[in-house]
Every structure is written in structure tokens, then in C-alpha cells.
Amino acid sequence: MEKISNYISKKVISLDEGENIGYIINVLFSDELSSLIGYIVVDEESDRLFIIDRADCKAVGDDCIIISSSSDLKVFLEEESNNPISKQVYDTSGLYLGRVIDVMVESGKVKRIITTKCEFFRKNIRKIGKNYLIYGNKERKKLGKADVFKVETDNLPIVNLQKNEVQTKPYRLLANQNSLLGRTMTNDLYGYNNEIIAKKYDIINQNIINKAKLHNKLNFLIYYSK
Numbered sequence: 001m002e003k004i005s006n007y008i009s010k011k012v013i014s015l016d017e018g019e020n021i022g023y024i025i026n027v028l029f030s031d032e033l034s035s036l037i038g039y040i041v042v043d044e045e046s047d048r049l050f051i052i053d054r055a056d057c058k059a060v061g062d063d064c065i066i067i068s069s070s071s072d073l074k075v076f077l078e079e080e081s082n083n084p085i086s087k088q089v090y091d092t093s094g095l096y097l098g099r100v101i102d103v104m105v106e107s108g109k110v111k112r113i114i115t116t117k118c119e120f121f122r123k124n125i126r127k128i129g130k131n132y133l134i135y136g137n138k139e140r141k142k143l144g145k146a147d148v149f150k151v152e153t154d155n156l157p158i159v160n161l162q163k164n165e166v167q168t169k170p171y172r173l174l175a176n177q178n179s180l181l182g183r184t185m186t187n188d189l190y191g192y193n194n195e196i197i198a199k200k201y202d203i204i205n206q207n208i209i210n211k212a213k214l215h216n217k218l219n220f221l222i223y224y225s226k
Contacts, residue, residue, distance in 0.1 A: 001106040012041050016069040024065065029082050029110065033128055036105050040076055049076035054108055084133060086179050086222045089115050092126060092136035100133065131179045180204050183225040191215035
């Protein structure tokens with residue numbers, strides 16, 4: 001299995017052109033978050049975003065993704081993104097299970113969801129909403145050892161993350177923008193020329209999101225806010 005964060009920042013190489021046509025900044029999932037269906041690529045020169053279908057990838061290596069031709073790229077429409085990163089997770093009893101920070105896939109199939117507090121199987125997602133994930137199936141509402149990988153005495157599943165693991169990942173994983181609205185900045189955020197985008201304790205609004213997008217800093221809002 002591999003974390004989707006491992007795909008982020010990989011180069012995309014075209015065989016026909018023999019060129020680097022961009023790099024991965026996000027991934028796309030099926031509507032029910034059951035499978036990985038594609039990658040979102042940014043062209044560094046134009047900052048335009050494109051989609052590569054997973055089926056059009058000739059190889060996904062440690063350092064780059066190989067496609068046949070740049071003609072395989074499709075223009076990305078922002079509403080197509082359904083990445084769960086930054087969504088908050090609750091179970092059916094109202095227990096907060098953290099915020100999604102990564103997803104694990106195997107042969108294109110989504111297997112596990114990793115949050116700031118726990119890790120659980122994809123099959124145990126009851127509902128995928130615009131800003132939230134609901135954990136728990138219809139038959140069993142409470143968390144169980146069969147569903148999670150490590151359980152504390154309070155019955156909360158815990159994932160063992162290395163210290164600062166999240167901070168060392170590339171910061172190009174896109175968040176659901178609506179989930180950022182109303183969050184509070186925990187650090188100052190600066191743009192390309194060291195101009196201030198948002199200050200610590202600012203409440204994130206649409207203006208801050210727009211500024212962050214202009215400076216390609218949108219994903220810093222995930223880690224610099226709560």
C-alpha cells in the first residue's frame with residue numbers, strides 16, 4: 001500500500017515529447033472514495049491545471065509518472081476535485097476522530113483513511129459529506145478492534161505517526177476550500193515576495209483563500225490553521 005502523499009510533487013514525463021510536462025499536486029477519487037481514478041497536474045510555466053486518468057499512466061515510478069503524450073491531459077475543473085484531505089471525521093456516536101491527513105491505496109483501491117487521531121478501513125466510512133466523513137456502518141455503530149489497527153483504553157483508534165511526519169510531506173495536497181472557511185490561522189503565512197497573506201489568529205475567509213491560491217500557498221492553510 002502507498003500513501004497518496006507519496007504521489008505529490010512527482011514529475012510527469014511525456015514519452016512522445018520527451019519532456020517534463022508538470023508535476024502532481026493532487027489526486028482524484030471516485031465519488032464513493034473507493035478508488036483512485038486520476039492525478040491533477042500543474043504546468044509550472046502557465047500554472048494551468050490538468051487531469052491525467054490513472055488508466056493513461058504508463059508507469060508510476062518512485063520519481064516520476066510516465067504518460068504517452070501531453071494529449072492525454074484534460075483541463076481540470078475545480079469542482080471535479082473530491083479529495084478528502086482536511087475533512088473532519090466523526091463517528092455515529094458523535095466522537096471526533098480527527099482530520100484526514102492522508103489516504104492509503106493499493107492497486108488503485110482505497111484501503112485506509114489516516115487522520116490526525118486514527119487510522120481505519122475505507123469500508124467503515126458510513127457517509128462522505130462536503131466537509132465531513134462519518135465513521136461507522138449501519139450494523140455496528142461503535143468502534144471495534146476488527147475495524148481499526150490500534151485501540152487505546154478509551155476505545156479510540158490511534159495511528160502511530162512519526163514526529164513531524166505531516167510537516168515533512170510536500171505541501172501541495174489540495175484541501176476542500178469550503179472546509180477552510182472559518183478556521184483560525186495558527187501561523188503567519190507569506191507569499192512569494194514575503195508579503196503577508198494571512199496573520200496568526202486571522203479567521204480564514206474567501207479573500208484569504210483567493211490570495212493563497214494566487215501564491216500557490218493554498219495547502220499551507222491546512223497546516224497553518226485549526
